[in-house]
Amino acid sequence: xxxxxxxxxxxxxxxxxxxxxxxxxxxxxxxxxxxxxxxxxxxxxxxxxxxxxxxxxxxxxxxxxxxxxxxxxxxxxxxxxxxxxxxxxxxxxxxxxxxxxxxxxxxxxxxxxxxxxxxxxxxxxxxxxxxxxxxxxxxxxxxxxxxxxxxxxxxxxxxxxxxxxxxxxxxxxxxxxxxxxxxxxxxxxxxxxxxxxxxxxxxxxxxxxxxxxxxxxxxxxxxxxxxxxxxxxxxxxxxxxxxxxxxxxxxxxxxxxxxxxxxxxxxxxxxxxxxxxxxxxxxxxxxxxxxxxxxx
Amino acid sequence: xxxxxxxxxxxxxxxxxxxxxxxxxxxxxxxxxxxxxxxxxxxxxxxxxxxxxxxxxxxxxxxxxxxxxxxxxxxxxxxxxxxxxxxxxxxxxxxxxxxxxxxxxxxxxxxxxxxxxxxxxxxxxxxxxxxxxxxxxxxxxxxxxxxxxxxxxxxxxxxxxxxxxxxxxxxxxxxxxxxxxxxxxxxxxxxxxxxxxxxxxxxxxxxxxxxxxxxxxxxxxxxxxxxxxxxxxxxxxxxxxxxxxxxxxxxxxxxxxxxxxxxxxxxxxxxxxxxxxxxxxxxxxxxxxxxxxxxxxxxxxxxxxxxxxxxxxxxxxxxxxxxxxxxxxxxxxxxxxxxxxxxxxxxxxxxxxxxxxxxxxxxx
Numbered sequence: 001x002x003x004x005x006x007x008x009x010x011x012x013x014x015x016x017x018x019x020x021x022x023x024x025x026x027x028x029x030x031x032x033x034x035x036x037x038x039x040x041x042x043x044x045x046x047x048x049x050x051x052x053x054x055x056x057x058x059x060x061x062x063x064x065x066x067x068x069x070x071x072x073x074x075x076x077x078x079x080x081x082x083x084x085x086x087x088x089x090x091x092x093x094x095x096x097x098x099x100x101x102x103x104x105x106x107x108x109x110x111x112x113x114x115x116x117x118x119x120x121x122x123x124x125x126x127x128x129x130x131x132x133x134x135x136x137x138x139x140x141x142x143x144x145x146x147x148x149x150x151x152x153x154x155x156x157x158x159x160x161x162x163x164x165x166x167x168x169x170x171x172x173x174x175x176x177x178x179x180x181x182x183x184x185x186x187x188x189x190x191x192x193x194x195x196x197x198x199x200x201x202x203x204x205x206x207x208x209x210x211x212x213x214x215x216x217x218x219x220x221x222x223x224x225x226x227x228x229x230x231x232x233x234x235x236x237x238x239x240x241x242x243x244x245x246x247x248x249x250x251x252x253x254x255x256x257x258x259x260x261x262x263x264x265x266x267x268x269x270x271x272x273x274x275x276x277x278x279x280x281x282x283x284x285x286x287x288x289x290x291x292x293x294x295x296x
Numbered sequence: 297x298x299x300x301x302x303x304x305x306x307x308x309x310x311x312x313x314x315x316x317x318x319x320x321x322x323x324x325x326x327x328x329x330x331x332x333x334x335x336x337x338x339x340x341x342x343x344x345x346x347x348x349x350x351x352x353x354x355x356x357x358x359x360x361x362x363x364x365x366x367x368x369x370x371x372x373x374x375x376x377x378x379x380x381x382x383x384x385x386x387x388x389x390x391x392x393x394x395x396x397x398x399x400x401x402x403x404x405x406x407x408x409x410x411x412x413x414x415x416x417x418x419x420x421x422x423x424x425x426x427x428x429x430x431x432x433x434x435x436x437x438x439x440x441x442x443x444x445x446x447x448x449x450x451x452x453x454x455x456x457x458x459x460x461x462x463x464x465x466x467x468x469x470x471x472x473x474x475x476x477x478x479x480x481x482x483x484x485x486x487x488x489x490x491x492x493x494x495x496x497x498x499x500x501x502x503x504x505x506x507x508x509x510x511x512x513x514x515x516x517x518x519x520x521x522x523x524x525x526x527x528x529x530x531x532x533x534x535x536x537x538x539x540x541x542x543x544x545x546x547x548x549x550x551x552x553x554x555x556x557x558x559x560x561x562x563x564x565x566x567x568x569x570x571x572x573x574x575x576x577x578x579x580x581x582x583x584x585x586x587x588x589x590x591x592x593x594x595x596x597x598x599x600x601x602x603x604x605x606x607x608x609x610x611x612x613x614x615x616x617x618x619x620x621x622x623x624x625x626x627x628x629x630x631x632x633x634x635x636x637x638x639x640x641x642x643x644x645x646x647x648x649x650x651x652x653x654x655x656x657x658x659x660x
Binding site: 068080085111158160167284 | 380381382384385387388389390391392393394395397398399401402405406407408409410411412413414415416417419420423426427429430431433434435436495496497498499500501503504506507508509510514516517518520534537538541627628629631632
């Protein structure tokens, strides 16, 4: 059995008019659910991977609010029928890829029929005057995953590697000073170079583990940090630029929405035929690199 | 592939500081009309030291967990942090990136593990159990570490300043205590051991009944606002049906079969929940004898509560190797859950490491 992306929804929010997480998620999740063959009651697990959300609310999990907003088994009166478990998964911009692996594990273990992974990162507090720019686009994303009988379809292999020596390269936190909380982003000016170096090492290790060459992939779906970053990634890995999906925006990192946005672009534009193979490459704070093989 | 998963190791860290319920009430600007100690049974709770934060509580619990485990950090395929609070430094610093799990990874060198934070209010550690259980059963990993450091008494400090009336939404903040807990979940092919059944789910229409966030007052910090009566009403009724329907017709409907560990909020709430389960089943699932109540000296330590209770009752000899445990989960969200568990020789292994230290602490 394989786990595939059954439906995907992205809300680009290009004019920046939506500034709260729940609304961002709703605008992405509603079309995702409408495009799915499943009903809401079929969603056994809902994972929110938003790091930056409304009000810096830490209890309950943000996913609980999303479950209620999307009306997914939210008002059950007893445990006898369909029900859902919702929770947050927080891991910088690696969250969506983690969420895909997690949903696949929950489905294979028989704990869920399908799973919904969502994100809607916003900056909801003033940025400290000494902070770097947050640098990410405030977008919404949702992806519904299900199981298919063919184990060679969908996600077939995941890999996560952490380069702990670079942990200080990207840090963010909130703190209280002068009677107010502000957000602080501390980024190494060479962050893109650090990410590229980690990607080169991580991808090499992954391909060796899988005993597969990078030329075996028809498409590369990388983190959409910036158009220039994606181009540099193609150069660093020595792959043809036309194979690398570049939907990055000039106005900021697509952050947690990178993976759903690239997948949506591939689906909507018919860029992959059945049997073709994609290499997903994610990078984020930690510094961590995540890879996955996706068979279309 | 493993048939069951089991808790291969458990570690707890209880900070040395103490704060009594009497001291908490004395520090309130507006004193509650209700007697906190009488209502909850909480006499005192552990308090993190001046320079202790969430990661310190977590780190100490993980160190203890590895002291008891047969594994080393490099054997971990997965590390999940479930703390609600992310209070990790002076000036109420709360981290977003990198994740708390990633910061622990640097200390213990978990560089080859799948690492993330996965909070889910007081159900966090149980939700992570459900998730790591899935990874093991799906054959993705061999074992994983679940950890939580709950630094929550900052909520009580803010409630003391912010409560406006004798019955206030911040009253529940006065019940919390600080603690760290960590466990390693491993796979076994022995069907007699480990988790026989585990289920957690969310009734999200009640997600607004308890909210924890940064305070909007001039003094900063973090505050929690709860409609305790409504949570109590919904959670007790639904948990009775869920736990009751899970155990009915099995050996788990008899209290002599197992210890019962509910989320540790207050004496009275645990007792009421037990009665509601018994009424639903029509049998004594929960009795005074089998109910583990730990709030007297621990308060409500949120996501760590079940495992601090387990730890304490292993140390005091109540819970022994081979015993069965019925876990009941209740958390804001509202998240509910149940798990049926049989211990291996973990209690004996914990006692072998801890007995000397525990005896010393008790005699002191």
